[in-house]
Amino acid sequence: MADYVKMWKDLGMDLESHDMLCQVLPTAVGDVFLTQENRPKAMDFWDLVISEVHGIRPAELIEAQKAGRKVFGTFCVFVPDEIVIALNGIVTGLCGGSQFWVPGGEAVLPKNTCPLIKASVGARLGRTCPFFRIADVYVGETTCDGKKKAYEILGQDVPMIIMDVPQMKRPKDILKWKDEIAEFAAKAEAITGNTLTVENLKAAIRTVNEKRRAMQRVYDARKSLTLPISGRDALLMTQISFFDDPERCAQMCNRLADELEQRIRDGVSVAKPGDRRILITGTPLAVPNWKLHNIIETSGAVVVCEEMCTGTRYFENLVDDSGETLDDLFMALAERYMKNNCACFTPNPGRVEDIIRLAKAYRADGVIDCSLKFCGLYDIEKRTVAEALKAEGIPVLPLETDYEDSDAGQLRTRIEAFVEMLNG
Amino acid sequence: MSARFGIGIDIGSTCAKTVAVDQGGNVVWRDLRPTGWSSVDTAAAIRRDLPEEIADGARFVATGYGRVSVPFADRCVTEITCHAKGAAALFGLSDLNVIDIGGQDTKLIVVTLGAVSEFAMNDKCSAGTGRFLEVMANTLSVSPAGLCDMAGRGGETRISSLCTVFAESEVINLIGRGAPRENIAWGVVDSVAQKVKTQAGKLRLGPGPLCLTGGLCDFPFVRARLEAAFNRPVRTNPDARFAGALGAALYALK
Numbered sequence: 001m002a003d004y005v006k007m008w009k010d011l012g013m014d015l016e017s018h019d020m021l022c023q024v025l026p027t028a029v030g031d032v033f034l035t036q037e038n039r040p041k042a043m044d045f046w047d048l049v050i051s052e053v054h055g056i057r058p059a060e061l062i063e064a065q066k067a068g069r070k071v072f073g074t075f076c077v078f079v080p081d082e083i084v085i086a087l088n089g090i091v092t093g094l095c096g097g098s099q100f101w102v103p104g105g106e107a108v109l110p111k112n113t114c115p116l117i118k119a120s121v122g123a124r125l126g127r128t129c130p131f132f133r134i135a136d137v138y139v140g141e142t143t144c145d146g147k148k149k150a151y152e153i154l155g156q157d158v159p160m161i162i163m164d165v166p167q168m169k170r171p172k173d174i175l176k177w178k179d180e181i182a183e184f185a186a187k188a189e190a191i192t193g194n195t196l197t198v199e200n201l202k203a204a205i206r207t208v209n210e211k212r213r214a215m216q217r218v219y220d221a222r223k224s225l226t227l228p229i230s231g232r233d234a235l236l237m238t239q240i241s242f243f244d245d246p247e248r249c250a251q252m253c254n255r256l257a258d259e260l261e262q263r264i265r266d267g268v269s270v271a272k273p274g275d276r277r278i279l280i281t282g283t284p285l286a287v288p289n290w291k292l293h294n295i296i297e298t299s300g301a302v303v304v305c306e307e308m309c310t311g312t313r314y315f316e317n318l319v320d321d322s323g324e325t326l327d328d329l330f331m332a333l334a335e336r337y338m339k340n341n342c343a344c345f346t347p348n349p350g351r352v353e354d355i356i357r358l359a360k361a362y363r364a365d366g367v368i369d370c371s372l373k374f375c376g377l378y379d380i381e382k383r384t385v386a387e388a389l390k391a392e393g394i395p396v397l398p399l400e401t402d403y404e405d406s407d408a409g410q411l412r413t414r415i416e417a418f419v420e421m422l423n424g
Numbered sequence: 425m426s427a428r429f430g431i432g433i434d435i436g437s438t439c440a441k442t443v444a445v446d447q448g449g450n451v452v453w454r455d456l457r458p459t460g461w462s463s464v465d466t467a468a469a470i471r472r473d474l475p476e477e478i479a480d481g482a483r484f485v486a487t488g489y490g491r492v493s494v495p496f497a498d499r500c501v502t503e504i505t506c507h508a509k510g511a512a513a514l515f516g517l518s519d520l521n522v523i524d525i526g527g528q529d530t531k532l533i534v535v536t537l538g539a540v541s542e543f544a545m546n547d548k549c550s551a552g553t554g555r556f557l558e559v560m561a562n563t564l565s566v567s568p569a570g571l572c573d574m575a576g577r578g579g580e581t582r583i584s585s586l587c588t589v590f591a592e593s594e595v596i597n598l599i600g601r602g603a604p605r606e607n608i609a610w611g612v613v614d615s616v617a618q619k620v621k622t623q624a625g626k627l628r629l630g631p632g633p634l635c636l637t638g639g640l641c642d643f644p645f646v647r648a649r650l651e652a653a654f655n656r657p658v659r660t661n662p663d664a665r666f667a668g669a670l671g672a673a674l675y676a677l678k
Contacts, residue, residue, distance in 0.1 A: 383626075390628070398626070409489065410529070414545060417504035421540045 004055040007062065011133040018128045021100050022054070025288060032232055032290045038270055040229055040263065042256040046236050049244070053287070057092075057243050058130035064090055065134070070192045073135030075120065076143055077309045077340060078165050080333050082319065083185045085246065086204035087192040092131050093242030094138065096120040097286030099403035101128065108153055109146075114374045115402040116286055117146045124154055131243065137191055139184070141165050143344045144377055161187050169338060169345055178334035185330070201329050205321040211246045212315040214253035219312065221260035222304045223362050227271040228263035229256075231280075231303025232293045238310050239287035271302045276422045279364035281307040281355050281385065283372045289403060292370055295412050300419045305362040307355050313340050343377040351381070352388040359394050365422045368415070370399040395422060429482040432510075432672025433470060434503065435463045435490025438527030438554060439639060441669040442470050444478050449513065449674060453478050454666060463490030471496055485672040489528070501675050503668050508533045508540045510671030511637050514661050519632035523620055523650065523658070524667070525640045527554045532623055534630045544626050551586045552619030554639050559588055560612040563595050564605055571609045572643035578610030586619065616640075617649035624654070636660040637667035 008015060029050055033039075049056060061071050072084045073094040081091045096105075096119025104122025105113070123129040140151040141163045151160055163180050166173035185196050194200075218237060221228050237256065241249045263269075271277075278301045280292065285308065293303050306312065317339045320332040341350035359367055369385050371378035382398045389396040397418040401407055429452065434441040436459060444453040455473065459466050467490070471479070486494035487506040494500075503526075511522045512535055522533040530552045534542040550556050554568070561571040581603065585591040591612075598608050634656055640646045641664035650658045663670075 386626075410545070413489070413502050413504070414543075417502040417540070417543060420502060420505040421543075424539055 004052075004059065007059060008054070008130060011058075011130055012127060013130065013133060014127040017126060018054075021098070021128055024100065025053070026051070028288055028290070032294045033236065036230055036232065036270070038268070039233060040256060040259050042252070042259045043233050043236075045252050045255075046233070046240055049240050050236060050287075054130050058134055060245070061090060061092065061131075061134050065136070070136045071134055072188070072191075073131060073138045075138070075147065076141045077314050078141045078143065078337055078342075079139045079163060080181055080184070080337060081246070082201065082204040082208050082333060083181065083188050083196070084192075085207060086196055086200040087188050087194040089188060089192045089194075090245075092135060093286075094120060094123075094131055094135065095242075095284065095286035096123045096129070097239075097289035097403065099405075101126060102403060104128075109150060112374050113146050113150070114144075114283075114372045116284065116372055117150045119286070119403065121150050121154060124157060137161060139163065143342060144375070146374070165344065166338070167344065167346060169350075174334050174338045177338055178330050181330050181333050181337075182327075185326075196326060198324065198326055198329065201326065202321050202323075205319045205329065205332075207246050207250075209318045209321070211241070211250040211253070212318055214250040214257065215241060215315040217257035218253050218260060219305065219315075221257060221264060224264045225363060226264045226267055226269045227277075227302055227304065228260040228268060230270045231278075231297055231306075232290060235285060235290065235293050235303070235306065235310065236287075238306070238314065239285070241314070242287075242310075274300070274423075276301040276365045276419050277304045277363055278302065279305045279307060279355070279359045279362055279367045280311075280370060281351075281367060282370040283375050283378050284309040286310065291403070291405070291408065292368070292399075292401065292411070295408065295415055296368065299412060299416045300423075301415070304364055305358050307351075307358050309342070312354070312358060313342070343381045348381065352385055355385060356388065356392055356394070359389075359392075364394070366395040366397065366418060368397045368399060368418070370401060373400055373402040428480075429478050430673040430676030431474070431479070431482045431484045432506065432669040432674070432676060433467065433484065433486050433488075433494055433497065434506065434666075434668035434672060435459055435467065435486065435488040435493060436503075436527050436639075436668070437489055437529075439665070440466050440470060440488075440490070441666050442474075443666050443669040443673045444474070444482065445670070445673040445677065447677065449677070451670070451673075454669070456665070459490065463493035464495070466490075467494040467496075483676040485676040487668050487672040498676070501672060504531055504533055504543050504545070505540055506668045506671030506675065507531060507637060508535045508543075508671065509538075509674055510667035510669070511535070511635050511664070512538050513670060513674060514637075514663060514667055515633075515635050515659060517632055517635075519630050521629045521632060521634050522667075523624075523634060523636050524638040525552070525554055525616070525620070525636070525646070526638045527558075529553055530620055530623065532620070532627055534627055535632070536630050541630070542627050544623050546619075546623060549586070550588045551591065552616050552623065556588050556591070557612065557616060557640070559592055560595055560609075563592055563599075564608060566605075566609075569643065572613060572640075572645045574606045575609035575613040576645040576648075578604065578606030578608070581607040581611035581614075583608075583611040583615045591615065613643075613645055614649050614653075616646065617653040620650065621653040634658045635664070637664040639665050641665055
């Protein structure tokens with residue numbers, strides 16, 4: 001393993017605390033991933049990236065910054081990566097998925113804030129995540145009240161751009177989102193010192209579409225009853241895709257998809273006979289949050305799809321690249337991003353339709369609808385989701401959890417009981 | 425060849441229940457003891473106390489939160505599935521709604537055609553569980569049974585806090601204001617019933633009757649407040665605290 005201590009020091013990180021984080025991660029990776037049998041060989045790429053998650057990619061980002069490129073840190077799948085990429089900038093995800101960062105967040109935020117927000121703020125203020133140190137600017141968005149107010153706190157420590165995501169999906173809301181994208185483009189031009197053109201934006205749209213297609217290919221393989229990849233491995237791939245270079249991400253996902261398609265032809269499955277197929281829906285599972293997948297996949301079931309921001313919401317729907325003006329392309333971006341059925345919209349019938357469509361396409365035996373604690377939006381929407389699924393005859397288990405391990409026993413009881421129920 | 429006897433061991437947070445059934449599903453032996461601090465030791469003690477003529481060649485199913493602490497179990501089945509099966513057998517019904525108030529959790533299970541069709545469980549919070557009742561009984565210096573008896577003589581009092589810790593302060597406030605203990609007890613039992621009712625709101629209860637299982641089934645006033653909260657009759661059975669162990673024993677026969 002390369003020595004990154006100097007890099008972390010130069011980034012102004014709190015090395016002592018960071019060491020503690022570095023000590024727990026390998027155990028978690030070992031327990032969750034390396035105990036699995038018969039993994040696809042192409043997972044070696046993601047195993048390497050996660051084993052040096054605070055080293056390899058941060059080092060690349062720092063090299064790019066030395067060459068004059070700017071790094072944009074984002075928290076949400078609504079921020080259009082295409083704009084940043086067109087301007088020769090780099091996008092990196094910033095969401096915190098570890099309990100390690102929660103106390104730091106609780107020092108400045110109310111306890112009843114969702115763990116994702118607390119961890120993200122804690123990671124920044126505690127100076128224990130290189131991605132949070134490297135980013136030249138953060139791009140936030142108004143997808144929930146907790147984030148809106150937390151960005152005000154983060155904004156005191158780091159430059160922030162906030163994009164105002166509409167709350168509804170009327171035609172005027174899509175136009176409003178197009179204006180937000182145009183405004184964001186102007187700000188990103190100022191930060192990068194580069195100019196957006198029809199050509200560079202079209203090229204960026206194609207790059208990101210290619211990444212989406214590649215991720216979709218991996219997910220398509222999960223529709224097979226010969227399940228070629230575990231939910232844990234697929235989730236890791238998706239989580240890392242938020243941090244990786246989009247072209248390499250597409251290449252690696254395609255390489256994985258090649259192997260998965262071959263495994264299906266060869267009849268190689270990671271599922272044991274009788275394992276139940278589960279679709280998970282709900283709030284995002286930011287790296288290194290693997291708790292739910294791990295419990296499900298050690299309780300007689302396998303995860304076949306995530307209807308989540310760390311899942312299908314990230315890569316479904318392509319951007320139309322046929323526009324001839326920047327205005328056309330902004331509109332195409334707005335239309336694609338507004339297809340995302342986040343619970344922040346009202347009403348949000350699209351999400352229920354997505355869950356039912358995906359449950360059928362991925363041949364799920366049941367759906368687990370899990371939200372992070374204190375996420376009112378997804379928690380309230382659970383009732384609508386449950387009623388729609390019951391009407392379709394699809395069993396559903398609603399759950400709520402956070403990043404702590406203390407409820408693992410209760411979760412396991414519920415999940416095992418759900419699997420027993422599916423087994424009839 | 426199926427085993428001669430099926431033995432179900434339900435290691436709950438407070439009590440460990442054991443039931444042995446013969447091939448016909450008739451209960452031939454049962455045992456109830458405190459779980460104590462070690463589920464492993466308790467399971468070993470139960471095994472020692474089982475008559476050899478029953479234990480010999482029997483199949484064991486463990487359930488309850490301590491189900492993984494029974495090394496000699498042939499299988500583990502969750503308490504949700506076991507309670508559903510046990511209650512269906514106990515009440516002689518294939519469509520029923522089980523309310524199980526346990527030591528640290530409360531379960532609501534909709535049973536349709538003898539199988540679980542939906543369930544809900546309280547999360548980490550202990551409101552609406554046996555533990556809540558126990559904490560409040562301690563505050564009032566009575567046993568849980570004493571609290572339930574007292575409650576039957578009390579008058580309407582509302583305890584609004586859903587959290588056990590806050591509810592305890594609320595009870596202490598009521599004591600400080602000189603409220604009769606009977607009334608406070610009434611409020612405590614009613615709060616459990618209200619919490620269970622709220623939890624049931626997340627489910628579509630089936631057409632069958634409501635059946636109370638778990639350690640509180642012996643307390644008539646708990647049942648009375650549940651009937652008031654649901655505005656429906658609630659059935660119970662003196663053996664209802666063994667429902668989980670019975671269900672496990674019946675699974676062991678399979």
